[in-house]
Amino acid sequence: xxxxxxxxxxxxxxxxxxxxxxxxxxxxxxxxxxxxxxxxxxxxxxxxxxxxxxxxxxxxxxxxxxxxxxxxxxxxxxxxxxxxxxxxxxxxxxxxxxxxxxxxxxxxxxxxxxxxxxxxxxxxxxxxxxxxxxxxxxxxxxxxxxxxxxxxxxxxxxxxxxxxxxxxxxxxxxxxxxxxxxxxxxxxxxxxxxxxxxxxxxxxxxx
Numbered sequence: 001x002x003x004x005x006x007x008x009x010x011x012x013x014x015x016x017x018x019x020x021x022x023x024x025x026x027x028x029x030x031x032x033x034x035x036x037x038x039x040x041x042x043x044x045x046x047x048x049x050x051x052x053x054x055x056x057x058x059x060x061x062x063x064x065x066x067x068x069x070x071x072x073x074x075x076x077x078x079x080x081x082x083x084x085x086x087x088x089x090x091x092x093x094x095x096x097x098x099x100x101x102x103x104x105x106x107x108x109x110x111x112x113x114x115x116x117x118x119x120x121x122x123x124x125x126x127x128x129x130x131x132x133x134x135x136x137x138x139x140x141x142x143x144x145x146x147x148x149x150x151x152x153x154x155x156x157x158x159x160x161x162x163x164x165x166x167x168x169x170x171x172x173x174x175x176x177x178x179x180x181x182x183x184x185x186x187x188x189x190x191x192x193x194x195x196x197x198x199x200x201x202x203x204x205x206x207x
Contacts, residue, residue, distance in 0.1 A: 002194035004030075004091040005184055006113060007098045008106045008161075009177075011121035012151030014133040016167040020121065021100055023174050028181065033098045034087055037063065040078035043138060070112070073104040076150070080105070096181065103157035110160075117184045119177060120161035124168035126151070 011017035025031045037053040039060050048054045055063075060079050064072055069081035082099055090097045099109065109116050123129040129151060133144045158164060163180050167173040184190065192199060 002094045004094050004096045005181075005190065006087070006091060006109070006116045007096060007181065007184070008109055008116055008118040009098055009100050009121065010103055010106050010118065010154070010157075010161065011167075012123070012129065012154040013147045014129050014136070014151070015121045015123045016132070016170065016173070017100055017121050019170070020167065020174055020177060021098055023170075024098065024177060024181075027174070027178065028096075030094075031096050031098060031181070032090055033100065034082050034090075036100070037069075037081045037083065038078060040076075040080075071099075071101060071105040071108040073102055073108075075102055075104075076146070096185075103154055103160065106157075106160065115189070117163075117180070118161040119163045119165060119180055120158045121165050121167050121173070122155065122158065124166055128168075 009017055009021055021033050025033050035049065035051070035053055037055055037060060039055060039057045040052075042048070042051075042054055046052070057079065060081065063069060063081065068084060070084040070087055072079065072081035074080075080101070082101065082105070087097050087099075099105070101109070106118055110118065123132070126148070130144070130148060133139065133147055139147065165173050165176045165180075
């Protein structure tokens with residue numbers, strides 16, 4: 001059975017990462033998004049098991065000690081982690097997996113799995129990012145200021161990604177990411193792995 005590909009999508013808070021990833025999995029049936037574990041509180045409208053697996057810090061620490069996480073990171077005082085077992089199960093079944101993680105997690109994944117494809121989403125400007133954060137009406141002014149400082153640090157790691165997408169127009173950004181995913185599936189390495197029998201047959205001239 002063809003194996004899936006692991007994709008990382010990284011972006012500063014407010015750049016539109018979550019909305020783009022949601023649209024991606026709705027557009028492409030071969031894609032799924034990993035639901036991370038987190039110690040942060042649920043926001044209005046969020047569901048456990050859908051947006052995140054919400055757990056307390058003690059449970060997170062136990063999972064971390066057992067080595068359950070493919071990657072983990074602390075963001076804004078909260079902890080996030082990706083289930084290694086779940087990701088492996090999806091990839092083995094031929095499903096491509098998207099991880100929505102920050103640069104810390106992305107760095108961990110690249111060290112463990114160099115073949116991963118990483119995509120960095122940027123806002124068209126810092127002014128636009130501030131406007132988007134204010135428009136969400138989820139945070140107070142102090143929190144937004146903290147997120148903007150964090151965004152500057154996050155953006156400084158853009159060169160570590162394989163691809164960069166500017167989310168100025170949502171539909172254009174979505175099309176760009178879909179093109180990246182499609183091109184990744186068609187690389188020689190992936191085709192050699194997923195179409196091995198066909199390539200062997202063609203190279204041997206079997207009629």
